Every structure is written in C-alpha cells, then in structure tokens.
Amino acid sequence: MQHTDKNYENQINLINEKLVKMGSILELQFSDALKVVATRDQDLANKVVDKDNLINQLNHEISDLAFQIIAMRQPMADDLRFLFCSIKIIRDLERICDHLTTVAKKGYRVSTNIPEQLIEKLEILGNKASVMTHDALNCLFERKLSQADKIAERDDIIDNLHGNFIKDVLSYMKDNDDFIPDSLALIQISKGIERIGDYITNIMEEVHFLIEGKYNNS
C-alpha cells in the first residue's frame, strides 16, 4: 500500500532506487574486478577504479536523503527499519567496493607467469563471493530471507577456500624466490575477497532485521 503523502512515498522510493543502482554497479564492479585478475587488463582496472566514485557518491546521496526523512517524517515501523538498515548497508557496500578496487589494482599487476591453477583457484573463490553477493542483494531487494542459510554457508566455504589458497601461495612462494611480490598481491586479493564475504554476512544481518524486526542471534 502506498503512503498517503505522495512526496513521502517518492522519497522512500528514491532511496530504494539508489540502493538498487548501488547494488547493480557493485555487481558489475565485481565481475570486472575478477576479469582483471584473469586478463590483467589495465584499462579495465582503471575503469573499476574510476567507477568507485559513483559508489561513493551514491553512498552520500542515500545517507543525506535518509537523514532528511528521519528528521522530517518521524518514520515508523517498516519505513523506520528500512531507513535504519539502509544507512548501515550502504556503508558495507561502499567498503565492498573499496576492496574490489584493491582487487583490480593488484590484479592487473600480477605477472603473467603465475601458474594457472593459482589463478583458477582465485577465480573460484571470486565467483563464490560474487554469487553470494548477488544472492544477498536479491534478499535485500525482494525482502525475502529465502537464501539466507545458503549465504551463511557460503561464507564458511569462502573462508576455507581463502585459507587453502593462502597455503598454496605460501608453498609456491617457498620454491620460487622471485614470486614474492606477486604472491603478496595474490594474498591481498584473496584477503580482499574474504573480507567481502564478511561484509555480505553483515548485510544479511541487517536484511534480517529489516524483515523480521530483530537480529538473528544464532
């Protein structure tokens, strides 16, 4: 049902639209960043870095708008929960994008003579995180908690994959001295993706509060 006050309805919808926009830019950034890791495309990496501004801008816009609504409208119930959670979620989304930028920046500098399996393992890790992100954003925008358990599982998987990847890189590094700069970059990329997983978990907690009105304390 729509708010009787059309302006109020429009304001709430605007925040939602911007949030959706932020989400779609994020997903694009994710696939681009992973592509940079695979192809070492410098131009694509620059594109990812530039696009980060858009995310920051949307972050500020949504924050200001939410603040205005809280001041002027005394929002209650679902409106209040939506605004409260949006403010927290955009922060996490912005952090995720920062990490993606780092992934891109480190990604194109990695030298091409890295063993393909390592890159592949990184790609798997990245894809898992990307799917997780996609599903979480779906939960948020559809206001449904259907995928919630799977998402929680995936975070554990990502943590494990990351742990294993670090081990693999370290063992490769042992045997190849001149690999150290690259291996540092790879570790940073993996770490970044693992952190993204944590942020997605935070976002899911907020989505739970948005839909259920309380946090999941399991």
Place this chain on the structure above:
Amino acid sequence: MVNAITTENVNVFYGDKQAINNISLNFLKNKVTALIGPSGCGKSTFLRCLNRMNDVIEICRIEGKISINDLDIYNDDIEVEQLREKVGMVFQKPNPFPKSIYDNVSYGPKIHGFTDKKTEMDEIVEIALKKAGLFEEVKDRLDDLGTSLSGGQQQRLCIARAIAIKPEVILMDEPCSALDPIATSIIEELITELKESYTIIIVTHSMQQAARVSDKTAFFHLGNLIEEGDTSKIFTKPDNQKTNDYITGRFG
C-alpha cells in the same frame, strides 16, 4: 501484572448500526494504554463504555462484559455514580465549570460526601492541584474563575478535578488535541507521573503521542480491535499489516 479493567466480547450498537465488533481488551493496572486508529474507528465509543458515559445516549446499546475488580459494571446492582467515582474522565476540549478554581476541584468530593469540614476540603483541593502540577501557578488565586485560565491550565484543572475524588482509572479522550505543543508536553509529562497512582487509558489521534506516553497500545479500525501489544513493538514491528500501514501513514 494485574488488570485494572477487563473487557470481554463487547459489542456496541447505535440503533441498528454496529460501532464496536466483539472486542476483548484488558487494561493493566498502573500502566498507560493508548487507543489509536483512524477517525470513526470506535476508540472513543469504546472508551466511553468504560465509565458508562454512553448511557446518556438513548439509542446506544451495549453487549458483553466490562469488569472492574471482577464486577461487571453494567450489572443492575452497580450505581453509575459510584462507578464514575472510580473511573474518571478528561475530555478533548477542556471543560472546567464556570465556577472558581477551588469550587471546580471541590465539586466532586463535595457531592460524594468526602468531608464537610472546610480545612479537610482545602487539603483535598491542594493535594489534587499539586498532583496535577497546577498548584504553584494558582495557589494565590483559587477564587478566580476556572475559565479564566489558559487552555493547558484548564486541562490540568480538569485533571485535578478528576483525581480529587481518588479514582482508580482515568480515561482521557484526546486530552491534548486542543492544546499547543508546550501545554501538550506538560500534560504528557504529567501522565507519566500520574501512572504511578492511577491506571490511564488515553485515546489519541497522534501516534507520536501514543509512542511517547504509553506502555501498551491498541489499534482500532472500523470498530474492530486489530492489534494490541507493547508500544515499542507496535511502532517498530507490528504483527498486523494493517497496523503497519496505519502507523506509517499509508491510510487513515
């Protein structure tokens, strides 16, 4: 958690038109319960059943049980004047009698025969005015007309008048809707103090007021009780979608 008033399957009819549909709602002692809902939803009608003010309306018919201390107030044995000694009422528009401030407050105790000694009555009036937060402002002019006070003061006078007869429950029908914001917040603060000694049931159009002042909230719609519960829950995560829609301004 004791109930001050319990209501069971209450139906109210104005002639053929049904205004209240089968409502069962209990009111906790020494708590503030707010009744909210859009215009015409029956909250004022329901409130007025609790002190039988609807009796004065000829075509009004009430079914169901409303009990105070396990006594059905519509029982033939109950004298309505005694009921109203226990359940007081403050109205939307302040309505002090066109008599002196002193006479306004002493009227209730006088007709109920509390005392005929002037010194004791003086004390009763003083205590009531103090409890209503009005004494300091009027102690030097108790003989002035009640109607010469400002709106907010008049409403506090009406509250003093109601509590002078030592009720257990105070019913308030939109007590602040005719007052400015400062007078409103004074009354709201007063309500919070008064609940220590009385059970308060307040009908209000302002959801912010209900949120500020009440412990429990009940949402009425078209004569039905849609939802009731702790105020904090009703205003953050109500169970019923209709409640949510009303509170967020999606209708009403």
Place this chain on the structure above:
Amino acid sequence: MTNLIKRKKAERRFHLYGIFAVSLSLLFVLTLIINIFSSGVGGFYKTSFLMEVHFDQKLLKLEDNPSIEQIEDASFRKLISYNFKENFSQYSKDELKKIKKLFYRKIDREAQGYLLQNPEYLNQKVELLFTASTDIDQIHKGNFNRNIPENQRAINDFQLGIYDQFVETEKVKSVFNKKYFSSGDSRDPESAGVASSVMGSVFTILICFLLSFPIAIFASIYLEEFSKPGKLTDLIEININNLAAVPSIIFGLLGLGILLNFFGLPRSTSLVGGMVLSFMTLPTIIVACRSSLRAVPPSIREGALALGATKNQVVFHHVLPLAMPGTLTGTIIGLARAVGETAPLLMIGMVAFIMNVPSTPLKPAVGMPAQIYLWSESAERGFIEKTSSAIILLLIFLIVVNFVSVYFRKKYEKKW
C-alpha cells in the same frame, strides 16, 4: 475594482438606512415621552390656597387635650364654615358659597388631618394650605383656557376674580401632591390617587411571578432534561408554543370559568388576577428557559456526569445557573407584557372603582392600565392630567421591573 466600489457604496447606503431608522424611532420615542411628561407632570402637583384657620375648641366640641379618637370623631364642617365667614367677612352669603366652591369640597377632612398631626394647633390660629377645587387647579396649571365666555366655564367671573386676588396676595401655592400616591380612586379628581392601582399591579405581578417563574422553570427542566422523546412530549411542546399566541382575553375567560366559578375564589382580587396572568406568562418563560437550557454546552453536562453527579445534580448545580440569564430575559419580557395586560383582568372583574388601597392580594384591586382606562373615560377635566400622570408612573413601574430583572441577569451572567 468597480465591483468593490459598488459593494462599498451599497454597504454605506445600508449603514445610512440603519442610522436613519434608529434616529426615526428615537425621535418617536422622544416625542412620546415629552408628550406624556408634559401632560402628566402637572398631575404630581396640586394647587392649594393659604387660609388662616382658627381651631376653636368649642366649635369642635372637644375637651382639653383631646385624644386621637376624639379628634377623629369630631366634625370639622362647622369649623370650616365659621372660618370662611371670618376670612371673607366682606362677602355676602351667596358669594361665600361661590368662594367655597373654589376649594375642594372635603377641606374639612384636611383640617381634621392637620389637627391630628399637630394637636397643639387647638385654639390656635394657623395659616394652612388647603386643596383648591379641580376646576381652579386646571386653570392655575394652564390646562384650561379661562378666556372663553363665562357660560362655557365651570368657574364664573366672580370666582375668577377671587382667584386672581389670591394670586396677587400670594396665597396660591403649587404643592407636591402626596395624596396622589397615598389614596385610592375617588369621584373627585382632587383626591383621586394611584395607590390602589399601584398596589393592585404590584400584588398582581408578584403573584404572577411567584406562580409562573418556578412552574415554568420546572416544566422546562422536565421537558429538556428528563422527558423521553415521543408523542406525548411533542404534544406538550406544541401546546406550550401555541399557548404563547393565544389572545390574552381567553385567559380571562379561563379565570372566570375555573377560578371564579369552579373554585369560588374572590372576584376582582390581585390573587386571581395574578393567577390569570401567570397562565399567560408561563409559555413565554418556558420557551425562553428551554432554549437557554438547550444552549448550555453538553461539555458542561458531561464534565459533571463524569464526576459521578446524578442527573438532578447536573441540572440544578450546573445547567440551570447557566441558563438563568436567558431565562430571566424571557421573564422580563413576560412580566413586562403582564404589567400592561388589561383584557384578562377585566374578565375577572379587576376593573372596578377601588377606593380603598388593597392591603393584601385577597382584597379587591384594580390594575394600573385599567385605572388609566377608567380615568380616561371620566368627564372631569382633572382626570385627564391624572391619566397622564398614571401613565408616567406605569412606565416608571415597568422600568423598575426591568432593572430588577436585568440586575439579577447580570449577577448570573458574570459567572459565565
């Protein structure tokens, strides 16, 4: 813009119409008042002649230091005759008779009155004022033109000559007519007074008020606060409203038929008059009281009910006092009408010639309007002036009734 100018002009015109209407009515009122006052104010004064009287004890057949009763029993006629002879010794018997006619025919009673008040006059020669006859009174006041031919006058030339002598010797005085206020009706204009009619009106209005006011209030309270809406209540309402429009003489018939014939109450008394007038005044007060009761806001009633007041307490402690100003207004209107009503009083006989001032409402009386009518019918010229004086008094009476009610209304209004 021209539309605005037109509207303003129309408003100014309307304003002027209003001022014109008010001024015209004020002019009429002023004319009326001046007219009445100029013709009536003379009635409060009477012309008197100064004459020396010797209170000869022997002529009065009184002992030394007589008691009040003895003076009251004595006849003063011979004394007056004697004194006339003494004062006008130079005139013949015929002429003396004519001179006597210049005086009020009952001056023997006046002399008696003087002696009763001042017993020390006995055997003294005192110059006292004696009332002139009504004809001289009117001539002296200028109400009667003395220049018309002698055979068209009551006073002949000789008498006029004596009168002129008195005027020259300053024996003619215009004194305040106290008797006008203390005596009842009389055949003689000289001694006719308004006391009986004033007391008659006072008693009548008092009885009317004492009966109609409480009954009307209780009836209104019943109809407004306690009766259930229904056919019976509607019937009562319609009848009350219609009663207010019934011609007043019908109430007189009612009084005649029921109060006099059936109940056998004394005819022509203020009691019955008051009862008849109260029938008439009841509907007026009821209508005013009911609309005042209705005008009391329901919030007052609710406030009192919510404190646990019973229905009676709500009505008598709160609603009725607030309805008082309106009710009193209606009472003023009703009583003012009743003061001036004559027709119903005629039917029950309050139109007689009442000489004795009624001391209780059970004594025969006459109302002021009826008295005025009776006097206006009289042939005697002296009564014309008295009629106008009585009208002035009636108006003053009305104003007093008004002020009293307004005072009470203001007293109650203050509390609102």
